[in-house]
Amino acid sequence: MRIGVITFPGSLDDRDAQRAVRLAGGEAVALWHGSHDLDGVDAIVLPGGFSYGDYLRCGAIAAHSPIMSEVIDAANAGMPVLGICNGFQILVEAHLLPGGLIRNDHGDFICRDQTLRVENASTAWTSGFSKGQEITIPLKNGEGGFIADAETLARLEGEGQVAFRYVGTNPNGSLDDIAGLTNARGNVVGLMPHPEHAVEAGFGPDTPDAMRSGVDGLTFFTSVLQAQLARA
Numbered sequence: 001m002r003i004g005v006i007t008f009p010g011s012l013d014d015r016d017a018q019r020a021v022r023l024a025g026g027e028a029v030a031l032w033h034g035s036h037d038l039d040g041v042d043a044i045v046l047p048g049g050f051s052y053g054d055y056l057r058c059g060a061i062a063a064h065s066p067i068m069s070e071v072i073d074a075a076n077a078g079m080p081v082l083g084i085c086n087g088f089q090i091l092v093e094a095h096l097l098p099g100g101l102i103r104n105d106h107g108d109f110i111c112r113d114q115t116l117r118v119e120n121a122s123t124a125w126t127s128g129f130s131k132g133q134e135i136t137i138p139l140k141n142g143e144g145g146f147i148a149d150a151e152t153l154a155r156l157e158g159e160g161q162v163a164f165r166y167v168g169t170n171p172n173g174s175l176d177d178i179a180g181l182t183n184a185r186g187n188v189v190g191l192m193p194h195p196e197h198a199v200e201a202g203f204g205p206d207t208p209d210a211m212r213s214g215v216d217g218l219t220f221f222t223s224v225l226q227a228q229l230a231r232a
Contacts, residue, residue, distance in 0.1 A: 001026045001228045003221070004041035006071070008033040008062045012049035013084065013196055020196040021045070024221035033065040042228045043080040043124070044071055046087030048140075048194055058101060058143045059089030068094055080124035080224050081188045085141055088180070088190030097181050097190050098156065099148035104141070105173025113205035113214075114139040114193050115167040116179050120160050123186040128223035134167055135216035136205045137193035144192040146174035146181075159184060164191050195220040 003021045005028055007014045018028035029041050033051075038044070051062035062068070068090070075081045075096050083091035091097045104110060113136050118129040129135065148156065153176060156162055164180035172192070180191025195217030198204040205214035 001043070001225050002029050002039075002041045003027070003043045003045060003224070004029045004031040004038060005045045005047055006031045006033055006067060007047075008049070008051035008065060010050040010053055011047050011086070013194065014047040014049070016194075016196040017045045017047040017084065020199040020217065020221050023199050024218060024225055026221065026225050031067060033062065033067050035067050036070055038067070038070050038074060043224050044074065044082070046071075046081070046083040046090050047196070048085035048087060051086050051090065054143070057089075057093065059086055059091075059093040062086075062090045063093035072096060075183075075188050078185065078187050080227065082125050082220065082224070083188075083190035084194055084196065085144070085192055088192055089143070091188065091190040096188050097183060098152050099146055099181070101143055101192075102145045102147055103143050104145055104171070109140070109142040110144075110171050111140040112138070112171065114171060114179070116164045116193060117167045119162045119165055120182055120186075123163060123182045123189050124224050124227040125189040125220050126163060126182075126223060127227055128219040135219075136198070136207070136214050137195050137217055138197040138205060139171060139193040141172065141192050144172040144174065146178045146192075148175060156181065163189055164193075
């Protein structure tokens with residue numbers, strides 16, 4: 001299966017996302033923000049970084065990149081799309097996911113291994129998890145505080161669109177401890193933590209078994225490969 005990873009000006013984790021795709025058994029396809037060609041991919045990853053220097057608002061300019069018109073059309077047609085950190089911000093700015101993301105409530109950039117609880121295990125990107133499962137994924141952001149009005153929050157909670165929730169500590173002031181969302185259809189997922197940094201033993205978060213042995217992030221990428229194979 002071919003998974004496209006889009007590079008925007010300021011993307012930092014596009015190569016990491018491509019590596020995660022390959023480790024999961026997929027073919028990583030590099031896509032450029034200025035193109036209108038999705039190159040026949042089966043799924044799309046919007047990686048982390050600082051697209052356009054985070055000027056205006058994080059993700060706000062990238063959401064209007066030429067390729068995003070194709071991404072929006074593909075997502076609305078059911079193609080799996082994953083937005084990681086800055087990619088999550090882009091998905092929100094493109095209105096593929098609701099709400100907004102603002103400066104961390106403590107005002108500082110944060111980088112840590114973060115425990116998450118899987119709240120929705122039925123999406124294209126989370127089907128390899130179990131609902132209620134706790135996983136550890138690296139987190140690094142300065143503007144990761146999720147906000148939404150009361151009506152939107154109630155709808156997200158009531159319709160099961162909260163995909164991940166922070167456990168143990170809320171690192172950025174996100175309402176309802178929300179770390180990630182899915183759309184109603186389950187093909188679009190966004191989260192602030194970085195699963196592509198937890199895909200290979202020796203380079204991931206610490207676990208009780210060994211230092212840097214955590215690979216919980218790999219499940220995102222194997223899940224979408226299995227979901228697409230099941231549709232084929």
